[in-house]
Amino acid sequence: MTPQPFTVADVMTKKVVAVLPGADFKEIVTTMQRWKVTAVPVIAGEGRVLGVVSEADLLLKEELHDHRLGLVEQLRRLDATAKAGSRRAEDLMTSPAVTVTPGASLPRAARLMATHRVKRLPVVDASGTIQGIVSRSDLLKVFLRPDDELAAEVRREVVERLFPLSGQRVDVRVDGGVVVLSGQVRDGALIPVAERLARAVEGVVDVRCDLTAAEDEA
Known part of the structure; x- marks a missing residue:
């Protein structure tokens, strides 16, 4: 993944x-x-x-x-x-x-x-x-990748794969290579995994993970 x-x-x-x-x-x-x-x-x-x-x-x-x-x-x-x-x-x-x-x-x-x-x-x-x-x-050179390209890859390769059911509630923003993940997901145990995988995307400078688990899954 x-x-x-x-x-x-x-x-x-x-x-x-x-x-x-x-x-x-x-x-x-x-x-x-x-x-x-x-x-x-x-x-x-x-x-x-x-x-x-x-x-x-x-x-x-x-x-x-x-x-x-x-x-x-x-x-x-x-x-x-x-x-x-x-x-x-x-x-x-x-x-x-x-x-x-x-x-x-x-x-x-x-x-x-x-x-x-x-x-x-x-x-x-x-x-x-x-x-x-x-x-x-x-x-x-990988750190010259456009922010929108990085955001698209993080959403496609991280959010959609880890959170197929609640991924639409996740917001992915990238500014200067820094990824910000926010929103609620169904499986809170996967939040650290999402942060690690986003950080592994080539060209990402840093990751701020503000994801939280939905109350019914907390």
Whole structure:
């Protein structure tokens, strides 16, 4: 009965800016600046994702340009020093890439970004072929859903299903993504369920539940 959740496929950007493994440093920087992105997937073959080059990977060259590391620090930062001395995408990239599938839920994508401290994820199919890219801002798109669309979904997926007999006495209002449920229902035990399900609708910011049980059912 839970409303159908949005997936990564619903919000991802399908037009992907990517580079080949042999792309040189300047080409990568130029690509990022031209398309205003902070990271690019590195792809091979027919779109298989090998890794991701981010601004952080590229900035290592600048960071270590005038800073000569001691032996201990070199050993501690082997990966960083190797990248700082590299010029090609295949050597600069972080691999394997942290990816997500089109059918993954938005909370799963958000957790992956938070866990791995990345701002975007390549979206790949079962074979590892790129299908799109999802960013932090993409995950917030659901909160741009119109209030009337949210109200219609809450009524259809929550009120009408939970309260088929008394649903017509329930008022559903949405303002700025905040859902307000009011009115009387026959089964008071389902009021907490209604609040939980309304809160689960993608794009809902908050829920205020003023439902009460009809006196003959209280």
